[in-house]
């Protein structure tokens with residue numbers, strides 16, 4: 001019986017704060033980092049994943065992963081996939097650790113890291129990419145992976161099964177289309193707040209030339225700056241090109257409504273993270289106050305329970321799941337199915353380090369097995385740090401092309417780990 005023999009962890013930090021890549025109104029100097037883990041087995045195959053952080057505190061995230069990892073050592077890997085729902089509940093429901101949550105925060109994200117590494121292991125064992133593994137699972141197996149506790153007032157197991165069975169006849173067509181065209185991407189690369197107008201416009205033109213159909217700009221530091229930047233962008237891209245903005249939670253609720261309504265002339269596709277990610281009622285008020293401009297959020301929604309409330313209260317029109325914010329693939333399956341029931345498109349959050357590589361699999365599963373291909377889905381892409389990944393993203397003409405290599409996407413080259421391991425890697429040791 002093949003078994004999990006142990007879990008290695010690495011504190012990996014990339015010095016992105018030097019170039020202001022990733023800068024926005026809230027996060028002014030991020031060092032894109034991964035609390036990285038590798039599940040080892042006695043069969044040779046390993047499962048890798050990471051929890052994304054932006055620098056300081058990565059060691060705390062790593063400690064949570066180490067504590068939770070003890071629960072999976074010794075597990076029989078040939079039975080783990082069919083028991084993944086139970087494993088997920090054990091990771092999230094530890095009778096003492098859950099005090100430090102529950103269902104959100106460092107331990108919840110740690111559980112996600114362990115689960116995502118297990119899914120990477122499952123995919124590699126079967127020699128398929130994660131999107132394909134998920135798409136080929138039976139509806140019953142998908143539902144068994146989900147913890148429905150606290151969400152049955154929004155979606156029942158039977159409703160989730162019905163959604164999956166409805167798409168079953170279309171899965172092979174959907175997969176063929178995915179393999180040919182991928183799924184549409186949008187990019188935030190031109191829009192970081194720390195960039196000059198010249199750099200922003202140059203990158204905007206480049207992104208349009210690359211085929212992206214939606215561009216997103218950071219905002220929320222100064223209304224005058226936002227108006228000036230958006231006016232310049234509008235002039236360049238023309239009246240009909242889709243542009244969105246992202247405030248990264250800087251506003252109070254009433255300020256958000258006032259501010260956003262002063263940007264109406266720029267015809268924004270959505271306004272992202274206008275206020276605190278846990279303020280569901282506030283999001284509902286903002287959504288009503290800025291309509292028909294749409295609210296998007298979710299990259300810091302800590303659990304399926306927050307997503308449930310955002311759906312029920314009409315707090316957003318665009319669900320932005322993140323691969324490492326919640327408890328892994330399992331909880332994102334719940335989020336994707338809830339969104340399908342409420343008719344809200346899932347437009348995953350990415351950027352960071354590894355988030356593009358990971359979350360694309362979930363969007364592709366959605367496109368094959370849940371909601372099919374539709375114009376409401378667009379997946380964030382940011383062109384940083386992909387060279388460190390064993391299976392980097394493949395963007396062609398503004399689309400994420402489906403990865404065909406086995407795994408869930410988060411595996412980093414060992415040479416990159418050795419260079420950027422904090423603080424002992426060669427980059428940090430040599431006086432960075």
Ligand SMILES: [Mg+2]
Pocket residue numbers: 246248272273299349
């Ligand atoms: Mg964002």
